[in-house]
Structures are given as structure tokens and as C-alpha cells.
Amino acid sequence: MAFELPRMVRIVEVIRETPLVKTFVLDGAIDAQPGQFIMLWLPGVDEKPMSVAGMRPLTVSVARVGPMTTALHALRAGDIVGWRGPFGRPFQLEIERPALLVAGGYGSAPLYALAQQALAAGMEVSVAIGARVADELLYADKFERLGVRLLLSTNDGSRGVQGFVTDAIAQSPISNLQSLTVYACGPEPMLVALHKLCRARGWNGQLSVERYMKCGFGICGQCALDDLLVCVDGPVMTLDQLEGKHDFGRWHRGPTGRKFEI
Numbered sequence: 515m516a517f518e519l520p521r522m523v524r525i526v527e528v529i530r531e532t533p534l535v536k537t538f539v540l541d542g543a544i545d546a547q548p549g550q551f552i553m554l555w556l557p558g559v560d561e562k563p564m565s566v567a568g569m570r571p572l573t574v575s576v577a578r579v580g581p582m583t584t585a586l587h588a589l590r591a592g593d594i595v596g597w598r599g600p601f602g603r604p605f606q607l608e609i610e611r612p613a614l615l616v617a618g619g620y621g622s623a624p625l626y627a628l629a630q631q632a633l634a635a636g637m638e639v640s641v642a643i644g645a646r647v648a649d650e651l652l653y654a655d656k657f658e659r660l661g662v663r664l665l666l667s668t669n670d671g672s673r674g675v676q677g678f679v680t681d682a683i684a685q686s687p688i689s690n691l692q693s694l695t696v697y698a699c700g701p702e703p704m705l706v707a708l709h710k711l712c713r714a715r716g717w718n719g720q721l722s723v724e725r726y727m728k729c730g731f732g733i734c735g736q737c738a739l740d741d742l743l744v745c746v747d748g749p750v751m752t753l754d755q756l757e758g759k760h761d762f763g764r765w766h767r768g769p770t771g772r773k774f775e776i
């Protein structure tokens with residue numbers, strides 16, 4: 515992937531999903547696969563990686579966490595943003611195995627498109643979503659309407675199993691399956707727990723990892739995780755790729771390249 519200038523497009527619609535997350539429907543389309551991301555640019559503010567939540571029209575779901583996402587949340591239909599991409603390695607459906615999609619935070623966004631693909635391929639699909647409280651369970655109703663088996667967890671027990679998403683999985687009959695592939699996107703402690711769970715049960719796993727990104731296509735080195743560059747070797751990585759990585763679950767780099775504990 516060579517450097518390309520951002521394409522400037524209008525925001526067509528802004529949808530409030532949860533108190534923290536808004537969905538932005540853009541006036542454009544992208545040929546991407548679930549798990550890939552774009553670099554979303556707000557002129558004069560910043561450019562940040564965002565997972566593709568929908569392709570036609572191009573859609574992203576964004577949590578308000580810092581300066582760029584706060585500025586984005588203030589935009590309305592008709593305002594202009596830039597995007598380039600798609601970048602990164604997507605999820606690869608393992609058609610012969612039942613699928614368990616696991617989302618934490620805004621991780622539901624790339625997994626929704628994956629669930630649609632898996633259902634269209636005739637696969638058995640379960641979706642586990644974890645959040646702190648009920649109204650932060652992103653896309654729960656959308657997944658319900660797809661007709662997948664839905665496992666929910668909240669830290670305070672306001673909806674679904676009280677605890678972490680791994681608790682909801684452990685309490686479901688799905689945890690007895692011998693053959694399963696986990697596809698996950700969410701906070702890194704959740705991914706570390708799922709890596710362990712998959713190894714313990716002998717399941718396959720594809721985990722979407724995040725790092726601070728600048729270029730998005732392998733030239734700046736900002737997104738290094740040990741010897742991997744998350745923007746080109748990931749963001750979706752296999753259990754084997756992440757096995758024994760010192761940084762996984764422990765360290766990420768901030769904007770200056772300095773390492774911080776996760």
C-alpha cells in the first residue's frame with residue numbers, strides 16, 4: 515500500500531449508539547473486509563485509525579476518549595472529514611468451525627460486518643459483548659436482530675451476566691464445544707484473557723490488537739508490538755502470532771514512541 519492522500523467526504527448521518535459511542539455514516543463507499551481499518555482525518559485536529567463498521571456506505575463507530583474523537587463527536591451531518599485506506603489484515607472466516615465473536619468497548623463495530631458474512635456463509639454464530647453497564651453494550655440490539663446467539667455481560671450486572679465477557683462465555687453451553695474459532699476485538703486485557711481461554715480449550719483464535727498509529731501502512735514504526743507492526747501484520751492476529759510476545763497485554767507506545775504500561 516503506497517501513500518495516498520485522504521479522500522474528503524461529507525458526513526451523511528450521525529447516530530448516537532451509547533453515551534460514549536456515535537456512528538458516522540459517510541458519503542462514500544469502501545472495498546474492505548471486516549477487521550480492516552481506515553485512517554480518519556479531521557483537518558487541523560488529527561488523524562486516527564478507525565475500524566470499518568460498514569462498507570456501503572462507509573461507516574465508523576467512534577468512542578469519545580480524547581481530543582480527536584471529542585472533536586469528531588461535535589460534528590454533524592454535512593460536515594467534512596477525510597479518510598484513507600483500507601489498511602491491515604482482516605479476520606479470516608474459518609467456515610468449518612462454529613464462530614464465537616467477542617466484543618468489548620467499540621469492538622462490536624468490525625464484528626458486526628463479520629457476523630453478517632458468517633451468517634451468509636451458513637455458519638453457526640454466537641456473539642459475546644461485554645461492557646461496564648447496560649447502556650454501553652454497543653450494537654447489542656443490532657446483533658439480536660441478526661438472530662445470532664447473544665451472550666451479554668456487564669460489570670455491574672445491569673444486563674446479562676455480572677462480570678467480564680469471559681464469565682458470560684464460561685456460563686454458556688458454548689464453552690463445552692471442542693471446536694470453535696474466537697474472533698475478538700476489544701481492550702487488550704480482554705484479548706489476553708481470550709488468548710489464555712483459547713489455549714486452555716484448544717480453540718482457534720483471531721484477535722484484533724490496537725496500537726497508537728501514525729502512517730497506518732508500515733513505514734513509521736509507531737505501532738510496533740515486539741517485532742510485529744500492528745498496522746500491517748495486524749490488526750487481526752492469530753494466537754500463534756501473539757504467543758510469547760513481551761508487549762502483548764503489557765506495553766504500548768504513546769505519540770512520541772515512548773513505551774507505557776497498558
Ligand SMILES: Cc1cc2nc3c(=O)[nH]c(=O)nc-3n(C[C@H](O)[C@H](O)[C@H](O)COP(=O)(O)OP(=O)(O)OC[C@H]3O[C@@H](n4cnc5c(N)ncnc54)[C@H](O)[C@@H]3O)c2cc1C
Nearest residue numbers: 551562563564565575576577580581582583620724725726
Ligand atoms: C486498528 C485500530 C482500529 C480502531 N478502531 C476504532 C474504532 O472503530 N472506534 C474507536 O472509537 N476507536 C478505534 N480505535 C482507537 C482510536 O484510534 C484511538 O482511541 C484514538 O487514539 C483516539 O484519538 P483521540 O485523539 O480521541 O484520543 P487519544 O488522546 O489519542 O487517546 C486517548 C487515550 O487512549 C489511549 N490510546 C490511544 N490509542 C491507543 C492505542 N492504540 N492503544 C492503547 N491506548 C491508546 C491514549 O494513551 C489515551 O490515554 C482504533 C485503533 C486502532 C489501532
Ligand code: FES
Nearest residue numbers: 728730734735745
Ligand atoms: S502506524 Fe506506522 S508503521 Fe504502523
